[in-house]
Amino acid sequence: MADDLFKLYQDVILEHNRKPRNYVAVDPATHRGHGYNPLCGDSIELTLDVRDGVIHAIGFQGESCAIATASASLLTDTLQGCSVDEAEAITARFRAVMDGQDEEDLPAGLEPLRGVRRFPSRIKCARLAWASLEAALAGDGEDGAASTEG
Amino acid sequence: MSQVDPVVSTASGLDVDAIRARFPILQQEINGKPLVYLDNGATAQKPDVVIDAVSDCYRSYYANIHRGVHELSQRSTTAFEAVRGTVQRFLNAPSEDEVVFTRGTTEGINLVANSFVRPRLQAGDEILVTGMEHHSNIVPWQLLCDATGAKLVVVPFSDAGELDLDDVAARINKRTKFVSVIHVSNALGTINPVAEIVELAHAQDVPVLVDGAQSAPHMPVDVQALGCDFFVFSGHKTYGPSGVGVLWGRYELLAAMPPWHGGGDMIKTVTFERSEFAEPPQRFEAGTPNIAGVIGMGAGIEWLMGLGLDKVAAHEADLLAYAHEQVSAMEGVRIIGNARRKAAALSFVMDEAHPHDIGTILDNDGVAIRSGHHCAQPVMQRYGIPATARASFGVYNTRAEVDQLVASIDKVRRLFA
Numbered sequence: 001m002a003d004d005l006f007k008l009y010q011d012v013i014l015e016h017n018r019k020p021r022n023y024v025a026v027d028p029a030t031h032r033g034h035g036y037n038p039l040c041g042d043s044i045e046l047t048l049d050v051r052d053g054v055i056h057a058i059g060f061q062g063e064s065c066a067i068a069t070a071s072a073s074l075l076t077d078t079l080q081g082c083s084v085d086e087a088e089a090i091t092a093r094f095r096a097v098m099d100g101q102d103e104e105d106l107p108a109g110l111e112p113l114r115g116v117r118r119f120p121s122r123i124k125c126a127r128l129a130w131a132s133l134e135a136a137l138a139g140d141g142e143d144g145a146a147s148t149e150g
Numbered sequence: 151m152s153q154v155d156p157v158v159s160t161a162s163g164l165d166v167d168a169i170r171a172r173f174p175i176l177q178q179e180i181n182g183k184p185l186v187y188l189d190n191g192a193t194a195q196k197p198d199v200v201i202d203a204v205s206d207c208y209r210s211y212y213a214n215i216h217r218g219v220h221e222l223s224q225r226s227t228t229a230f231e232a233v234r235g236t237v238q239r240f241l242n243a244p245s246e247d248e249v250v251f252t253r254g255t256t257e258g259i260n261l262v263a264n265s266f267v268r269p270r271l272q273a274g275d276e277i278l279v280t281g282m283e284h285h286s287n288i289v290p291w292q293l294l295c296d297a298t299g300a301k302l303v304v305v306p307f308s309d310a311g312e313l314d315l316d317d318v319a320a321r322i323n324k325r326t327k328f329v330s331v332i333h334v335s336n337a338l339g340t341i342n343p344v345a346e347i348v349e350l351a352h353a354q355d356v357p358v359l360v361d362g363a364q365s366a367p368h369m370p371v372d373v374q375a376l377g378c379d380f381f382v383f384s385g386h387k388t389y390g391p392s393g394v395g396v397l398w399g400r401y402e403l404l405a406a407m408p409p410w411h412g413g414g415d416m417i418k419t420v421t422f423e424r425s426e427f428a429e430p431p432q433r434f435e436a437g438t439p440n441i442a443g444v445i446g447m448g449a450g451i452e453w454l455m456g457l458g459l460d461k462v463a464a465h466e467a468d469l470l471a472y473a474h475e476q477v478s479a480m481e482g483v484r485i486i487g488n489a490r491r492k493a494a495a496l497s498f499v500m501d502e503a504h505p506h507d508i509g510t511i512l513d514n515d516g517v518a519i520r521s522g523h524h525c526a527q528p529v530m531q532r533y534g535i536p537a538t539a540r541a542s543f544g545v546y547n548t549r550a551e552v553d554q555l556v557a558s559i560d561k562v563r564r565l566f567a
Binding site for chain 1: 507
């Protein structure tokens with residue numbers, strides 16, 4: 001299990017936790033998603049500038065554990081410049097991996113998050129930013145709210 | 151240097167190895183390491199006497215209570231009712247008829263809120279609580295205030311996690327109809343001066359409930375010495391089963407209270423015109439209770455009293471002082487709650503690591519702690535933090551386990567450095 005722990009808290013995760021990428025509020029934002037897990041208190045606010053079906057800018061802010069923070073940071077890094085269709089496809093694959101479909105491919109940048117699977121109580125942390133994204137895109141311009149608890 | 155005054159200064163004299171041997175669950179490894187269970191504030195593990203009492207009830211004499219003339223029903227009723235006497239001795243209550251069995255602390259508070267306080271409350275009246283209450287001693291009062299137009303008044307606490315008695319006194323006035331206060335804070339470990347608070351409230355004829363969820367397992371409790379009107383606690387924290395607890399109330403108050411839940415077992419006679427209610431405590435125990443659970447709770451409390459609550463308090467005070475000393479000396483670690491009088495709980499945060507990350511890494515070393523807001527979000531807001539990591543002690547914990555806790559915290563520090 002010690003190996004799993006170090007796989008979970010590998011350098012990439014720790015580094016993204018220490019220095020999160022795209023830690024900004026995109027302004028003006030066309031889409032917003034707020035993820036909040038009331039039981040643990042983790043909170044992530046995603047802001048996006050989406051025009052012509054393309055994510056021109058994406059940022060996040062909030063207060064959360066290393067897993068949730070690194071996952072949000074990696075999400076923004078991966079999806080910057082993607083089409084909304086691509087973003088939704090990647091989100092679906094990420095969700096499938098977290099649901100236990102280990103054979104599913106992930107973009108190389110997201111591979112470090114795969115280790116979270118071995119820590120069932122922390123999957124909700126990794127998924128929070130992604131649930132916020134789904135809420136933001138589903139909102140179609142309105143603020144979306146999400147939680148990965150319960 | 152620890153600033154914590156031990157509750158009891160004498161050495162405990164407890165044989166902790168013998169105590170640990172009574173807990174089957176502690177004899178295992180988690181993630182390849184010996185289990186170090188430091189989440190007693192959430193719930194305590196069960197000694198063999200409790201497991202056996204529950205098992206024996208189901209194996210040899212279980213039946214419904216207070217009805218049926220058959221042998222098993224009588225034996226179940228006798229065993230169930232005997233627990234009232236156990237609880238009476240545990241709390242030094244004047245009478246076992248003052249012991250109401252509930253599902254736990256939360257239900258006890260809701261019962262008092264609805265049955266005792268609600269009929270006395272009018273718009274503009276006030277209910278006083280402290281800023282360090284558990285959600286179970288906040289939300290029932292908010293519901294009551296919403297329904298009646300009464301107001302919830304909150305006594306703040308200091309950075310150290312202490313109440314100011316002058317401030318408490320200043321907030322009790324003619325509009326105050328009830329005071330409900332946590333005895334020991336689950337999030338901070340603070341032991342509140344409840345006897346003094348009761349005195350201040352009674353000087354204004356205001357009744358007081360003491361939430362003893364975190365005190366009853368850890369120190370001698372004497373409701374007559376505290377002077378309170380109601381005292382509530384949970385069986386699962388006093389080494390008994392979950393889903394059972396106790397509301398103790400002064401008999402004359404219980405006798406004047408209407409029932410909360412209606413049903414079987416709480417009536418004298420029922421016709422479709424009207425029902426005549428049973429006397430306390432049965433008046434508040436509608437329906438078939440958790441029979442084996444109450445019997446198991448009784449076994450846990452008898453076992454705890456057999457150890458001696460003064461010795462339990464001394465042992466845990468030693469562990470807490472030792473942990474305080476070790477953890478407060480660590481760089482990048484901050485203890486939340488530095489009251490002079492504390493019991494059983496050590497909350498902390500780290501500069502670099504979030505409490506959930508701390509919890510995962512400690513778990514990997516077999517160390518079970520709680521991370522989160524501890525159902526005390528206002529306490530977290532008071533300190534401007536989302537959560538803490540909390541190690542909370544029980545009678546079976548040892549200094550060696552504190553050493554393991556400290557070593558694992560140090561591992562977090564190195565990983566996140």
